[in-house]
Amino acid sequence: MRDVLANSSLSFEEIDYIVATGYGRINVPFADQQVTEIKCHMRGVHSLFPNVRTIIDIGGQDSKGIKVKDGRLVDFIMNDKCAAGTGRFFEVIADVLGVKLEEIGQRSLLSEHPANISNLCTVFAEQEALMRLSEGTSVEDILAGIHKANACRIYTMVARIKIEKDVAITGGGAMNIGLVKALERKIGFPVVVAPEPLITGALGAALIAGETAAALGPRKLEGMKEKRRLEAVTFFDQESKPEHGKWH
Amino acid sequence: MEYVVGLDIGSSFSKAVILGDGSLLAYGVSPTSGNFSTAADLVLGKAIQKAKLSMADLTLIGACGLGVPFISRPFTKIAELSCHSRGAHYFMPTVRTLIEVGNQSTRVMKTTSKGKVTDYVVSDKCAVGSGRILQIIAKVLKVDIEQLGQLSEKSTGPAKFTTNCAVFLETEAISRIAEGTPKEDIIAGLHRTLASKIGAIIHRLKIEADCMMTGGAALDGGLVAMMEKEIGQSIRVPEQPLITGAIGAALIASEKAAS
Numbered sequence: 001m002r003d004v005l006a007n008s009s010l011s012f013e014e015i016d017y018i019v020a021t022g023y024g025r026i027n028v029p030f031a032d033q034q035v036t037e038i039k040c041h042m043r044g045v046h047s048l049f050p051n052v053r054t055i056i057d058i059g060g061q062d063s064k065g066i067k068v069k070d071g072r073l074v075d076f077i078m079n080d081k082c083a084a085g086t087g088r089f090f091e092v093i094a095d096v097l098g099v100k101l102e103e104i105g106q107r108s109l110l111s112e113h114p115a116n117i118s119n120l121c122t123v124f125a126e127q128e129a130l131m132r133l134s135e136g137t138s139v140e141d142i143l144a145g146i147h148k149a150n151a152c153r154i155y156t157m158v159a160r161i162k163i164e165k166d167v168a169i170t171g172g173g174a175m176n177i178g179l180v181k182a183l184e185r186k187i188g189f190p191v192v193v194a195p196e197p198l199i200t201g202a203l204g205a206a207l208i209a210g211e212t213a214a215a216l217g218p219r220k221l222e223g224m225k226e227k228r229r230l231e232a233v234t235f236f237d238q239e240s241k242p243e244h245g246k247w248h
Numbered sequence: 249m250e251y252v253v254g255l256d257i258g259s260s261f262s263k264a265v266i267l268g269d270g271s272l273l274a275y276g277v278s279p280t281s282g283n284f285s286t287a288a289d290l291v292l293g294k295a296i297q298k299a300k301l302s303m304a305d306l307t308l309i310g311a312c313g314l315g316v317p318f319i320s321r322p323f324t325k326i327a328e329l330s331c332h333s334r335g336a337h338y339f340m341p342t343v344r345t346l347i348e349v350g351n352q353s354t355r356v357m358k359t360t361s362k363g364k365v366t367d368y369v370v371s372d373k374c375a376v377g378s379g380r381i382l383q384i385i386a387k388v389l390k391v392d393i394e395q396l397g398q399l400s401e402k403s404t405g406p407a408k409f410t411t412n413c414a415v416f417l418e419t420e421a422i423s424r425i426a427e428g429t430p431k432e433d434i435i436a437g438l439h440r441t442l443a444s445k446i447g448a449i450i451h452r453l454k455i456e457a458d459c460m461m462t463g464g465a466a467l468d469g470g471l472v473a474m475m476e477k478e479i480g481q482s483i484r485v486p487e488q489p490l491i492t493g494a495i496g497a498a499l500i501a502s503e504k505a506a507s
Binding site: 061081082083088089119120122123124127131134 | 259282352372373374375380381384411412413414415416
């Protein structure tokens with residue numbers, strides 16, 4: 001919040017309405033409304049790509065498939081039970097292979113013979129990756145195998161709600177070019193990726209906030225702003241230095 | 249006397265036994281540490297030394313486990329499940345259900361009065377169904393894996409875990425530590441989660457008494473106690489639960505050679 005205010009040279013008092021989304025949405029004391037990340041993602045993607053019917057959101061701890069029609073939610077599926085197919089899997093593998101997380105996608109594309117990774121459990125796949133490494137398989141080939149296995153897992157999940165054109169990929173996973181390419185291969189046609197895939201949820205939240213603010217009208221908004229100011233003052237005082245991870 | 253060796257080269261531990269005319273003379277257990285070939289040699293050397301024999305005294309080697317293809321000496325390969333059930337039978341002929349919880353899998357077998365397998369379930373897709381998670385949590389809590397059982401029994405209120413994924417469990421355990429939950433409660437909570445997951449695997453078979461538990465996880469008394477509650481049966485653990493597979497390998501190899 002502080003960052004975005006500084007970047008836009010706005011003050012907190014100038015903000016009309018705030019919508020919070022994501023896992024931590026209930027922990028934002030100065031938000032006027034909480035909206036689920038599914039709705040916000042859908043809204044954000046819809047504003048960027050109105051033709052998208054299927055959204056694949058690959059987050060740090062879960063992955064979701066969202067089906068959209070005319071900007072409305074039609075169907076939804078999610079995996080938050082198992083680290084496979086989520087950003088967490090890639091973090092673990094990048095760590096064990098000693099490759100930076102930002103680089104794994106790019107390096108996987110250099111592979112000519114993707115390794116066969118038979119385990120989908122993150123813990124076992126980590127061991128398998130180490131074993132391949134000790135057998136002399138190149139890091140690129142292991143990474144390609146890992147991406148292929150995860151794309152397969154995500155595809156199988158999202159296919160349960162029937163994948164329809166256009167397909168958008170969002171979340172941190174969308175920043176991994178290796179995963180995007182592997183998913184495209186699995187799906188059979190190209191997908192769209194937002195220029196800033198991490199903020200589609202926040203973008204959607206802002207769009208919803210704008211609509212709500214317009215519907216409420218200026219007089220009601222003033223009253224709400226007054227209430228919010230009190231909460232914000234205590235909040236900003238307590239957190240005079242924002243710690244990493246507080247703003248998700 | 250005929251000396252027969254049984255080797256069980258697992259992903260985490262390598263086990264060797266030497267039988268003299270069908271009875272256990274000596275055994276060795278050592279970590280596999282990523283190199284199957286060296287681990288097999290090392291653990292066999294250990295057992296030979298304990299039995300006060302030399303390599304030339306040995307007549308036959310029977311072997312099972314993940315690392316079998318890497319053993320450098322001539323051996324007879326024996327199917328893994330047969331080895332485990334036969335080894336369990338050696339310790340306790342009344343065993344009808346064998347629960348083997350290893351580093352990479354959990355296997356449940358129904359066995360006959362002769363130690364043969366009649367039905368089985370294997371779970372090797374997920375680390376929460378295996379003993380692997382015990383190692384992960386022991387590392388996170390900075391306790392020796394051997395202490396997990398004792399600590400778990402001291403718990404007054406097992407911590408609740410909301411996930412069934414080993415990776416997320418690790419994260420949750422770290423959050424619990426940060427919140428100040430005693431490690432006894434974290435371990436007991438973990439044992440409960442693991443017991444219910446393994447219980448679900450066991451219940452796919454119609455189990456009969458007597459039940460025995462083997463594999464590295466059987467060394468963890470806390471887990472065994474939770475498992476007993478979970479399946480409503482008392483569970484026997486042999487004195488050395490790691491070596492049942494190796495004993496079975498030796499017994500079956502020598503029978504094969506005799507016929």
